[in-house]
Amino acid sequence: MAISDYFPIFDKLTVKEQEEFLHRAVSRTLPKGALLHNGDSTCMGLILIRSGQLRVFITSEEGREITLYRLFERDICLFSASCVFNSIQFDVTITAEKESQVWIIPPDYYRALMEESVVVSNYTNQLMATRFTDVMWLIEQLMWKSFDKRLAHFLMEECAIENTHVLKITHETIAAHLGTAREVVTRMLKYFQTEGIVRLTRGTIEITDIEKLKQLDET
């Protein structure tokens, strides 16, 4: 697969722009756990994901975390180029949740391209609107959904991502995704266990009744 398959408007660029784009894009392997973006201190550029998984989250002063959204193959990470947008006045952290193959489009080049090409500018707008939608979904969850339903949704999502019913994930990691304390996660998982929805062993969570989990998620 060529880079043009991962940048949906590639075909709409002029031939000169296409050549420059290919020339500027840098192919990289990001090791699992790599810190890609941390507030103002870094500005890597636009990241086109060929494979792997990125996590975009915010952190409180006390070190608590909550995941805003995750990005997968064919997604484009916009906020790793946040310096391109003067009006973005908030800090996110971005890490590689899995080893990832990416192309990086340097921020200065991308800014120049955006200022010159109405196609690129409008596409960037759509990208931002997509991320905005992700974050609005999160607000709705935080506001109107009880924690059992949020946890059910997260477990369903993990099963889909990992393609397994036996999740290798700590309660602490789940807590950081959902923006709560580890104890809260442990308590709810134990309740799920008494309901026959999961089986907990050291280091794993096995989903034993996916239908019940689905019902919780959907109500």
Add this chain to the structure above:
Amino acid sequence: MAISDYFPIFDKLTVKEQEEFLHRAVSRTLPKGALLHNGDSTCMGLILIRSGQLRVFITSEEGREITLYRLFERDICLFSASCVFNSIQFDVTITAEKESQVWIIPPDYYRALMEESVVVSNYTNQLMATRFTDVMWLIEQLMWKSFDKRLAHFLMEECAIENTHVLKITHETIAAHLGTAREVVTRMLKYFQTEGIVRLTRGTIEITDIEKLKQLDET
């Protein structure tokens, strides 16, 4: 003041674009309480605010509300033109909190302008990034701030907007802004009263110790 003072990039448009912009903009008076946007069902267009106050909020299925942000003189309301952006997949409600003088830029015209002018497209990007920043601020408040601090901040903000220490606002309205139940607001206001921060009378909240309120807001 001319419309060009309310659309910061007006001077960067071509003369032809400027003429068309002036021709398409519709001047309107929005009565207090007017419903301007309600999810998918309406798409008024971009709203440039000459005077007044708009409120952008979301609503749960059960009718609970939370304010995302408010817009004032010289602000531009983007989500009243949400149909312009295919990737905006969430619903907000927009009302006029006060009688407002506005210019409305029709959505079809604005979409066409955005697709033709890189200046307009990039400016729209900045607008969206500004709203994104507002919403990220809200998430941080919801996640890391206790309710007393959120209420203190809201009261401070109301005093600044209304330019008074005696607020005419119901506990119900405050609850809808902050996304909580009326009882929660009443309980916290009564606590503020015992602390000497406010004095409650029928229909008003008088701030009696602005310094204490400020301290709460800032910690």
